[in-house]
Amino acid sequence: MTDASSDQRGWFSRLTQGLTRTSKQMTEQVVSVFTKVKLDQAALDQLEDLLIEADLGPQAAGRVAEAFGRSRFGREATESEIKESLAEAIAAELAPHQGRFQPLYTVHKPYxxxxxxxxxxxxxxxxxxxxxxxxRRGAKVMIAAGDTFRxxxxxxxxxxxxxxGVPVVAKHIGADAAGLAYEAFEQARAEQIDVLLIDTAGRLQNKSALMDELAKVVRVLKKLDPSAPHETLLVLDATVGRNALSQMEAFDRTAGVTGVVMTKLDGTARGGVLIPVAEAAQAPIKLIGxxxxxxxxxxxxxRGFARSLVGLEAE
Ligand SMILES: Nc1nc2c(ncn2[C@@H]2O[C@H](COP(=O)(O)OP(=O)(O)OP(=O)(O)O)[C@@H](O)[C@H]2O)c(=O)[nH]1
Ligand SMILES: [Mg+2]
Structure with missing residues (x-):
């Protein structure tokens, strides 16, 4: 998770490698449909269908196809020109939904x-x-094992x-997760910790007892600091596709999501789902796995994500 600037090439190649399955799926058909033909409305409609199939969702697919058409209509294009246009249109969709996870640039201690x-x-x-x-970056970190179920x-x-090399605050199985979070927060304060990371048990968004328990974790943290938790990251699995959409609203309502992490983008050919998820999310996408x-x-x-998605090199 090193800063993009410190190892731009390594970072980008990991991203591209991770997205290989999606980029293959996305581009093989698109490129074969468009290379060496004049772009007309029928081809654009076909592109829109392909993008929907790639899980971009109908709205984004429509806009991306339209933007693509604006730049290319009536002309022949090479494979790389097609990819560049597509990447640009997808990046424009995603740019407003990009956020940054910056736990070290803050007045809150612990964050x-x-x-x-x-x-x-x-x-x-x-x-x-x-x-x-x-x-690794020199911060004082503490982990709270708030998944007390297993x-x-x-x-x-x-x-x-x-x-x-990070201390973990844990209790016995079945311990109250909110109580543990509270104690870990107190301990982190006493020990001048920079960042306290609190794990929670996985829960289905429609199980209200479990969601209430999560709400309680948030409530007790606020007793110690009304501005806490300073970041609530909703972790979504890209391989579940559009199911991720239904998880967002429930977790946001219960815990006030401030950022989305989308994991396992390497494990699916449908990484394009990040686009409708980003557009429907109440909070920006901050990290990807x-x-x-x-x-x-x-x-x-x-921008990097969009380029990798269509199999382009770093700029
Ligand atoms: N390929 C891949 N695997 C991942 C990624 N992120 C997590 N995983 C794997 O997904 C599986 C589940 O990850 P966990 O971190 O245990 O998930 P969790 O949300 O804590 O699960 P519960 O605590 O059971 O709710 C593990 O095998 C991880 O190695 C990713 O970005 N790519
Ligand atoms: Mg877990």
């Missing part, structure tokens, strides 16, 4: 980050990657903590 989402979306892994990255969850976090290693969690960059 409290809460991870929420459905089961298996990648919360704990994302938290672990962030912990390692922040620690022993394996606590163990998984301890492994991440050990690997990153394109693989299992620490450097595969990346700041979301609309």
């Amino acid at each position: 409290v980050v809460l991870f929420v989402g459905v089961n298996g979306s990648g919360k704990t892994t994302t938290l672990g990657k962030i912990a390692a990255d922040l620690k 022993a394996a969850a606590i163990e998984q976090l301890k492994v991440w903590g050990e690997r990153a 394109v693989g299992e290693s620490i450097d595969d969690l990346q700041p979301f960059d609309a």
Whole structure:
């Protein structure tokens, strides 16, 4: 998750590699339809259909096809010209939905980050990657094992903590998650921690008892600091496709989502789903996961993402 500027090429190639399945799916058909033909309305309609199939959603697909048509209508184009136009149109869609996760540029100490989402979306892994990255950058980090449902969850976090050299505050299985979050916050304050990362158990957005429990975690944190949690990251799994859309509203209502992380973009040919998700989300996309290693969690960059999505090189 290193800054884009520090290793631009490595960052971009990881992104491109992660998105290979999607970019293949996206471009093979598009390129074969458009190369060496004059772009007409029928071809544009076909493009729109292909984009919908790639999970961009009807609205974005319509706008991207239209923007593409504006720049190319009535002309023949090479493969790279087609990709450039497409990337530009997709980047324009995504740019307004790009946000930054910046836990170190803040007046809040500790800066409290809460991870929420459905089961298996990648919360704990994302938290672990962030912990390692922040620690590497010299920050004082603490992890709270707020998933008190399963022993394996606590163990998984301890492994991440050990690997990153970050302390983990944990309790026994079945402990009250809100109580744990409260105590971890107090401890982080006492120990002058810069960033407190709070894991939570995965929960289905339509299980109201579990959602109430999440609301309680937020409430108790506010008792210590009304502005906490300073960041609530909703972690979404790209492989579930458009189901992600229904998760957003419920988690936002319960926990006040301030940023979206989309994981497992490497595990799907339908990474285009990030586009309708970004457009429907109440909060910006801040991070994306394109693989299992620490450097595969990346700041979301609309332009870089759009170029990788269509299989283009870095600029
Ligand atoms: N390929 C790939 N796998 C990922 C990514 N992010 C997470 N995973 C994997 O997804 C699986 C679930 O991740 P977890 O972090 O345990 O998910 P969770 O949301 O904490 O799950 P619960 O605590 O059970 O709700 C693990 O096998 C992770 O390695 C990613 O960006 N790419
Ligand atoms: Mg977990």
